[in-house]
Amino acid sequence: MRYLSAGESHGPELTAIIEGMPANFTVNLDEINFQLSRRQKGHGRGGRMKIEKDQALVTSGIRFNRTTGAPICLKVINRDWVNWEDKMAHFGEPLENIELVSRPRPGHADLSGGIKYQQRDLRNILERASARETTIRVAVGGLARQILEQFGIKIYSHVLQIGSVKEENPVRPFEAKDTAEWANKVEESPVRSYNSNTEKRMMDEIDKIKAEGDSVGGIIEIIITGAPVGLGSYVHWEHKLDSKLATAVMSVQAIKAVEFGLGFKVGERPGSQVHDAIYHSEEAGFYRNTNHAGGIEGGMTNGEPIIIRAAMKPIPTLYKPLESVDIETKQAFEASIERSDACAVPAAAVVVENAVAWELANCFLDKFSGDSVEEIKQQVAAYQDLIDNY
Numbered sequence: 053m054r055y056l057s058a059g060e061s062h063g064p065e066l067t068a069i070i071e072g073m074p075a076n077f078t079v080n081l082d083e084i085n086f087q088l089s090r091r092q093k094g095h096g097r098g099g100r101m102k103i104e105k106d107q108a109l110v111t112s113g114i115r116f117n118r119t120t121g122a123p124i125c126l127k128v129i130n131r132d133w134v135n136w137e138d139k140m141a142h143f144g145e146p147l148e149n150i151e152l153v154s155r156p157r158p159g160h161a162d163l164s165g166g167i168k169y170q171q172r173d174l175r176n177i178l179e180r181a182s183a184r185e186t187t188i189r190v191a192v193g194g195l196a197r198q199i200l201e202q203f204g205i206k207i208y209s210h211v212l213q214i215g216s217v218k219e220e221n222p223v224r225p226f227e228a229k230d231t232a233e234w235a236n237k238v239e240e241s242p243v244r245s246y247n248s249n250t251e252k253r254m255m256d257e258i259d260k261i262k263a264e265g266d267s268v269g270g271i272i273e274i275i276i277t278g279a280p281v282g283l284g285s286y287v288h289w290e291h292k293l294d295s296k297l298a299t300a301v302m303s304v305q306a307i308k309a310v311e312f313g314l315g316f317k318v319g320e321r322p323g324s325q326v327h328d329a330i331y332h333s334e335e336a337g338f339y340r341n342t343n344h345a346g347g348i349e350g351g352m353t354n355g356e357p358i359i360i361r362a363a364m365k366p367i368p369t370l371y372k373p374l375e376s377v378d379i380e381t382k383q384a385f386e387a388s389i390e391r392s393d394a395c396a397v398p399a400a401a402v403v404v405e406n407a408v409a410w411e412l413a414n415c416f417l418d419k420f421s422g423d424s425v426e427e428i429k430q431q432v433a434a435y436q437d438l439i440d441n442y
């Protein structure tokens with residue numbers, strides 16, 4: 053499958069066209085909208101999220117809840133557009149009183165984008181660089197994860213760190229006494245934390261930093277359960293699953309680092325404390341007692357849960373901005389107050405989940421290809437047979 057998206061932060065809508073989705077998959081629009089609403093939440097988000105109420109519109113490729121095999125067009129309307137119509141007109145001359153954006157924010161795309169695309173109004177850069185684009189990516193991922201769920205693959209996320217506040221003893225969904233209870237607790241938490249004590253400290257950290265006119269980043273963890281052995285491949289660099297998932301994670305605005313399993317710790321431990329010993333039993337087949345690899349060996353799933361962590365930098369738009377230079381006057385400018393999120397780490401976790409869902413669904417359909425869900429189901433069943441008899 054592939055898709056292209058278009059749309060600006062303050063334009064009329066965001067659009068995606070998905071090509072290659074097999075026919076007869078059951079699609080639930082509420083599930084896509086649920087993913088969109090999860091992305092809008094989180095302690096520390098700014099005024100824009102009070103305006104938007106993201107809902108997906110499907111204009112092709114799905115009939116009576118099922119994919120037809122034709123391209124799928126998804127849209128999300130920007131409710132804020134009515135406030136920007138004059139400033140965002142596609143045609144005509146700009147209004148005389150229109151204010152050009154000439155003050156680049158350190159950490160945003162403004163300055164490099166302005167130079168690269170030779171734009172003197174930095175709005176032409178920030179409109180597309182903005183993480184508003186993650187809305188349509190979540191809608192696409194919200195569709196893709198439904199394919200995975202129909203084959204027992206589930207994606208979870210939680211927040212491990214916000215600024216200086218760390219989750220000391222993280223519990224993953226499959227380690228909790230009750231996975232559904234874990235998921236409910238995390239969904240209801242304003243910072244996507246399973247631990248109420250950490251949650252409170254994280255919220256305090258966001259409030260404190262926001263009051264100082266600053267912003268804060270953090271660390272998120274994505275957990276994928278139920279993936280069969282053998283998604284991705286070692287045979288060529290571009291087929292390696294960890295490399296593909298890392299691209300999906302790093303493509304999300306403000307994500308600056310990604311790791312799998314033990315991650316950076318592999319550089320400090322001996323091999324005996326890094327690799328996961330292999331066991332076999334009649335009932336379980338091949339299994340491991342540890343999962344330091346984070347579910348991927350040789351660029352392929354090994355049947356264990358996939359564990360990915362990512363670090364998000366603090367939001368670049370600051371109420372007390374860093375020094376910067378006006379591109380017209382070449383002078384340092386006085387701080388101006390912009391509407392912005394102070395912390396979007398919980399939202400980024402939802403975005404990364406859905407970006408990863410798209411990539412994993414593609415790997416799944418590479419392995420179990422077909423034009424219809426019926427063909428795919430046959431292949432999955434045949435492969436399960438091969439696994440069981442290996």
Ligand SMILES: Cc1cc2nc3c(=O)[nH]c(=O)nc-3n(C[C@H](O)[C@H](O)[C@H](O)COP(=O)(O)O)c2cc1C
Nearest residue numbers: 160161181182183305306368369392393396399400
């Ligand atoms: C969900 C989400 C919300 C964001 N909200 C803001 C924001 O309100 N203000 C801002 O300056 N940056 C925000 N960002 C980050 C910028 O989009 C990002 O830093 C910028 O596009 C530059 O890209 P880079 O950080 O990947 O280099 C947000 C990112 C995400 C994932």
Ligand SMILES: C=C(O[C@@H]1CC(C(=O)O)=C[C@@H](OP(=O)(O)O)[C@H]1O)C(=O)O
Nearest residue numbers: 098100101181182183184187391392393
């Ligand atoms: C609109 C979203 O996030 C936006 C991402 C963003 C940025 O610079 O990345 C800047 C802000 O936009 P605005 O200037 O309109 O307030 C955020 O609100 C969203 O997540 O849907």
